[in-house]
Amino acid sequence: MSSDSAPKQLLTKFVVSPLTGPSPYIKPYCVDFVLDGVNRKWHCMRNHDAVVIIVYNTDRKALVLVRQFRPATYLQRCLETNGGKLESLMSVETAPPLPAEAGDVLEACAGIVDKPDKSLAEIAAEEVLEECGYRVEPDKLELVGCCRSGVGVSSAKQTIYYAEVSDSVQVSEGGGNAAEGERIEVVHWPVDQIDQLLLGSGGTSGSCNEIYIGLQFCLLWFKVNKMQSS
Amino acid sequence: MSSDSAPKQLLTKFVVSPLTGPSPYIKPYCVDFVLDGVNRKWHCMRNHDAVVIIVYNTDRKALVLVRQFRPATYLQRCLETNGGKLESLMSVETAPPLPAEAGDVLEACAGIVDKPDKSLAEIAAEEVLEECGYRVEPDKLELVGCCRSGVGVSSAKQTIYYAEVSDSVQVSEGGGNAAEGERIEVVHWPVDQIDQLLLGSGGTSGSCNEIYIGLQFCLLWFKVNKMQSS
Numbered sequence: 001m002s003s004d005s006a007p008k009q010l011l012t013k014f015v016v017s018p019l020t021g022p023s024p025y026i027k028p029y030c031v032d033f034v035l036d037g038v039n040r041k042w043h044c045m046r047n048h049d050a051v052v053i054i055v056y057n058t059d060r061k062a063l064v065l066v067r068q069f070r071p072a073t074y075l076q077r078c079l080e081t082n083g084g085k086l087e088s089l090m091s092v093e094t095a096p097p098l099p100a101e102a103g104d105v106l107e108a109c110a111g112i113v114d115k116p117d118k119s120l121a122e123i124a125a126e127e128v129l130e131e132c133g134y135r136v137e138p139d140k141l142e143l144v145g146c147c148r149s150g151v152g153v154s155s156a157k158q159t160i161y162y163a164e165v166s167d168s169v170q171v172s173e174g175g176g177n178a179a180e181g182e183r184i185e186v187v188h189w190p191v192d193q194i195d196q197l198l199l200g201s202g203g204t205s206g207s208c209n210e211i212y213i214g215l216q217f218c219l220l221w222f223k224v225n226k227m228q229s230s
Numbered sequence: 231m232s233s234d235s236a237p238k239q240l241l242t243k244f245v246v247s248p249l250t251g252p253s254p255y256i257k258p259y260c261v262d263f264v265l266d267g268v269n270r271k272w273h274c275m276r277n278h279d280a281v282v283i284i285v286y287n288t289d290r291k292a293l294v295l296v297r298q299f300r301p302a303t304y305l306q307r308c309l310e311t312n313g314g315k316l317e318s319l320m321s322v323e324t325a326p327p328l329p330a331e332a333g334d335v336l337e338a339c340a341g342i343v344d345k346p347d348k349s350l351a352e353i354a355a356e357e358v359l360e361e362c363g364y365r366v367e368p369d370k371l372e373l374v375g376c377c378r379s380g381v382g383v384s385s386a387k388q389t390i391y392y393a394e395v396s397d398s399v400q401v402s403e404g405g406g407n408a409a410e411g412e413r414i415e416v417v418h419w420p421v422d423q424i425d426q427l428l429l430g431s432g433g434t435s436g437s438c439n440e441i442y443i444g445l446q447f448c449l450l451w452f453k454v455n456k457m458q459s460s
Contacts, residue, residue, distance in 0.1 A: 009265055009266055010265070010266055010267075011263065011264070011265055012264045012265075012267075013262065013263055013264035013269075014261065014262075014263045014264075015261070015262045015263070016259050016260070016261050016262075017259065017260050017262070018257075018258070018259060018260075019258035019259055019260045019273055023258065023260075023273045025273040025383075026256075026258040026273045026274070026275055026383070027248075028248070028249035028253065028256040028258065029246050029247065029248060029249055029305070030246070030247050030248075030249045030253075031244065031245070031246050031301040031302075031305060032243065032244075032245045032246075032247070033241065033243055033244045033245070033301060033304075033326075034241070034242045034243035034244075035239055035240070035241055035242075035299055035330060035413065036239055036240055036413065037240075037242075038411060038413075039243075040301075040411045042301035042302070043249055043253045043255040043256045044256070044301060044302035044305065045256055045275070045302075046305075046309075046316075047383065069265055070381045070382065070385060071261040071263060071270075071272035071274060072261075072272070072274035072275075072380075072381060072382060072383055072384055072385035073378060073381050073385040074263075075259070075261060075274065075276075075385070076378070076384075076385045076386065076387065080387070086276075096263075100265060105378070105381045105385075107381065144429050145429030145441065146429075146441070147429060147441040147442060147443045147446060148303060148306070148335070148441070148442050148443065149379070149380065149442070149443045149444075150302075150379065150380050150383070150384075151300045151302060151303050151335045151337065151442050151444075152300065152302060153255075153256070153277065153302055153380070153383075153384070154302055154306075154383070155300060155302035155303040155305070155306045155335075156306065157306065157310070158443060160429065181268060181270045183265065183266065183268075199374050199375030199376075199377060199390065199451065211375065211376070211377040211378070212377060212378050212379075212381050213377045213378065213379045213388060213443065213444060213447055214379075214381075214443060216377060216447050216451075217443055217446050217447045217450065220447065220450040220451065220454060221429065221446075221450065223454065224450060224453065224454060
């Protein structure tokens with residue numbers, strides 16, 4: 001499915017409320033520490049580790065990316081539009097102020113690490129199948145490396161893989177786990193148009209949503225390490 | 231100050247407790263939304279927008295990076311070491327299980343956007359002075375672009391700049407805002423050794439802490455866009 005063929009999504013409700021009780025996703029902590037004799041405090045949160053997979057379709061000479069509605073991005077967009085007034089998003093009477101597309105973000109295939117009985121490569125292969133519809137063997141994934149994200153807040157670990165796929169191993173349309181409410185659009189982005197997505201390379205003068213920092217790394221990594229041979 | 235000359239830091243206390251009251255840093259929200267007729271909920275948090283500056287010293291042919299103790303990273307390292315048991319970090323009787331260095335993270339110069347009366351470029355120039363000790367004029371900063379980080383959780387906006395500096399505009403040792411408890415080590419990283427920090431380029435097989443995803447982007451961006459002319 002190409003980006004152009006995706007049907008328009010309809011957002012009919014978007015209501016924000018302060019999170020008061022415990023959440024399985026946002027677990028805030030206070031850290032009280034003494035470094036070189038100076039007492040300091042820091043607020044942070046625990047977050048799941050993640051796997052990220054840079055998927056390249058060698059037949060189509062295209063990167064296989066995903067686009068989905070991100071509530072946090074939509075919320076930020078609304079606040080950037082209305083001058084930061086959260087209150088106007090807290091009433092059930094108020095219709096969503098922006099179309100659903102304002103929350104769409106283009107990303108590399110990724111998933112959280114929440115299956116202790118599976119290896120990271122197995123979890124990564126499952127995400128490629130579930131989100132993108134391509135069957136890859138875990139032992140065919142190339143390990144790019146491991147890094148941290150959000151070091152100020154959660155510092156969760158990301159393990160990044162590279163996968164080459166072909167049309168012959170595309171077994172479904174992908175789209176995510178419908179039972180979990182996922183609704184993911186698969187985007188085949190031709191690598192000869194990669195600069196259109198890259199910061200400071202003449203592209204992406206438009207929407208911030210297209211240029212998630214994690215995707216920027218994946219695009220640049222592919223360009224530097226794989227473009228010559230692709 | 232080079233990385234090698236930095237004195238060892240001493241961590242004498244590190245105690246974690248659940249954050250119960252309101253925090254100026256972690257503001258969790260629940261979003262209740264209906265997309266294409268399907269009702270979903272999402273937990274996210276608001277976070278400050280940030281500026282990031284890729285600083286290059288043309289005299290030394292070195293990137294000017296910063297290294298600092300990150301409590302969230304230290305916490306994650308402890309949990310990764312002890313099998314995820316947070317409880318052992320919650321007692322004031324327990325000494326910090328790892329040395330302070332376990333929480334050190336190498337990053338590009340950056341700061342949060344919290345001064346409504348200043349432009350993003352002005353805030354960026356202040357961070358370069360405060361953290362790295364170099365005086366740069368806001369209008370000499372090259373805009374790399376703007377992107378989002380943590381799209382699943384906060385989706386805050388990052389505006390990334392590039393700054394070229396020389397020894398003649400180094401007016402202090404940098405080190406951050408001591409009054410705010412910042413204690414930042416300035417690291418001049420020779421660009422001919424940039425591959426040692428890059429994922430999947432033969433380097434960084436060691437610590438995850440050295441390879442924050444944001445720094446990875448900055449290093450790759452510099453390599454692709456500025457290395458030829460440096």
